[in-house]
Amino acid sequence: MNNNQESLLACHDLTMSFQEGILHVDVLKGINVEINAGESVAIIGSSGSGKSTLMHLLGGLDLPSSGEVIVDGEKMNNLSESERGKLRNRSLGFVYQFHHLLPEFTAEENVAMPLLIAGESVKKAKSAAREILDKVGLAERIAHKPSELSGGERQRTAIARALITNPKCLLADEPTGNLDRDTADQVFELMMELQRSMNSALLIVTHDIELANRMDKVFKLENGLLVLN
Numbered sequence: 071m072n073n074n075q076e077s078l079l080a081c082h083d084l085t086m087s088f089q090e091g092i093l094h095v096d097v098l099k100g101i102n103v104e105i106n107a108g109e110s111v112a113i114i115g116s117s118g119s120g121k122s123t124l125m126h127l128l129g130g131l132d133l134p135s136s137g138e139v140i141v142d143g144e145k146m147n148n149l150s151e152s153e154r155g156k157l158r159n160r161s162l163g164f165v166y167q168f169h170h171l172l173p174e175f176t177a178e179e180n181v182a183m184p185l186l187i188a189g190e191s192v193k194k195a196k197s198a199a200r201e202i203l204d205k206v207g208l209a210e211r212i213a214h215k216p217s218e219l220s221g222g223e224r225q226r227t228a229i230a231r232a233l234i235t236n237p238k239c240l241l242a243d244e245p246t247g248n249l250d251r252d253t254a255d256q257v258f259e260l261m262m263e264l265q266r267s268m269n270s271a272l273l274i275v276t277h278d279i280e281l282a283n284r285m286d287k288v289f290k291l292e293n294g295l296l297v298l299n
């Protein structure tokens with residue numbers, strides 16, 4: 071648990087390399103970052119600079135080549151796969167670059183999923199899902215499957231799913247990447263609003279510098295390193 075330090079998400083000297091045949095690529099070369107409660111941070115950087123790679127490491131979806139990730143005071147590297155999964159489910163919400171909703175389930179079922187995985191009853195999970203879908207403006211769409219939702223609605227459903235466990239830290243990888251200007255604005259504001267009201271940490275990858283500038287800090291990922299923009 072979080073002792074005296076305030077940071078909800080941190081990494082130290084994080085590196086990640088990929089070996090493709092004879093080609094060795096050092097994507098991340100020593101990343102250090104700390105995000106505190108109530109803080110919002112944007113990461114920008116060109117395509118292929120390693121933004122998604124970094125998000126996957128911070129979210130405990132992959133393990134780094136070296137360095138460590140600390141989530142709510144717990145070192146990810148020291149945990150077994152299943153313990154990492156539990157920590158992820160308890161403390162992190164992840165919005166993927168492509169929403170990753172389950173196509174055969176309704177919006178309500180998709181959003182309820184993290185609670186069901188955590189062992190909550192179907193009745194409670196569904197009722198919580200309806201409540202949060204209402205917050206993101208989708209009360210009328212709970213019975214729709216992803217293919218029956220618009221792009222912005224899918225993204226809002228994915229945000230609702232990431233928030234249903236009241237995560238201390240919300241990680242979003244280009245959540246507004248494939249949305250039009252107005253919808254992107256709405257989705258972004260919604261995340262900021264929810265983050266402020268929960269005093270959680272928010273980390274967003276975006277190509278949109280205008281949106282990035284509304285956050286507390288903006289970092290650029292360049293040549294494998296994070297620099298303050």
Ligand SMILES: Nc1ncnc2c1ncn2[C@@H]1O[C@H](COP(=O)(O)OP(=O)(O)OP(=O)(O)O)[C@@H](O)[C@H]1O
Binds near residue numbers: 116117119120124
């Ligand atoms: N599993 C993998 N195996 C080999 N190389 C990989 C793997 N995952 C990512 N890479 C390489 O790492 C680099 C960074 O990829 P990443 O997806 O993190 O970029 P990104 O900054 O998110 O780009 P985009 O803005 O296009 O989403 C790319 O050159 C990619 O080819």
Ligand SMILES: [Mg+2]
Binds near residue numbers: 122123167
């Ligand atoms: Mg990416």
